Amino acid sequence: MARYTGPKNRLSRREGIDLGLKTVGSKAQISLLRRIGIIPGAHGVKGRRKISDYGAQLREKQKVKRMYGLLERQFRKVFERSKKWKGNTGEKLLEFLERRLDNAVYRMGLAPTRGFSRQVVTHGHVMVNGQKVSIPSYLISVGDVISLKTKALAMSPVQKLLEDKAFKSPDWIERQGPVGKIARLPVRTDVQEDINEQLIVEHYSR
Numbered sequence: 001m002a003r004y005t006g007p008k009n010r011l012s013r014r015e016g017i018d019l020g021l022k023t024v025g026s027k028a029q030i031s032l033l034r035r036i037g038i039i040p041g042a043h044g045v046k047g048r049r050k051i052s053d054y055g056a057q058l059r060e061k062q063k064v065k066r067m068y069g070l071l072e073r074q075f076r077k078v079f080e081r082s083k084k085w086k087g088n089t090g091e092k093l094l095e096f097l098e099r100r101l102d103n104a105v106y107r108m109g110l111a112p113t114r115g116f117s118r119q120v121v122t123h124g125h126v127m128v129n130g131q132k133v134s135i136p137s138y139l140i141s142v143g144d145v146i147s148l149k150t151k152a153l154a155m156s157p158v159q160k161l162l163e164d165k166a167f168k169s170p171d172w173i174e175r176q177g178p179v180g181k182i183a184r185l186p187v188r189t190d191v192q193e194d195i196n197e198q199l200i201v202e203h204y205s206r
Contacts, residue, residue, distance in 0.1 A: 060203070061075070069115055090198050099185065101128065101133060104140050107173060108146065117136075120155075125149045128144055143181070146179070146182070147178060171184075
């Protein structure tokens, strides 16, 4: 299974924002926030130039692709699937990205990052309706019940998150302890990150 294995902070610095690839409050994230305005590479200290319309579209696509932890071929496949549905293609794209199992586990607050969530899924620690599912791209549906196996619940990052009483799962997920049920499909207003999905549609429509 193809995945990015390089330095994650480099990706965030390239896009100029924290993509949520590192655990909040960790040394890695603190280091990132100090250098977020510096583009990686020998000429990064010169700052960011004004970019063209194409450049803006490309950067938005790269930002969202990296945020959800997908490579180009995977992301393009999700986009092509979104085009086949009636309605707003950009909003459908975000819905499909949110419905990925690795993202759902992250949104439930059972993983500090999507990368950690993806690892938990691929290692077979996630159950959907009582059955093991080890495919991160698996699309969850209304009524699905997601839970973690005992071994995953014993992991320190997961235990710490479960102890966070202030955490609130998104409206489309009903969570009770370490178990979550998909109450409805996610909609555009459920995605709180700063994303301009129309730029992505324009990029692929060139």
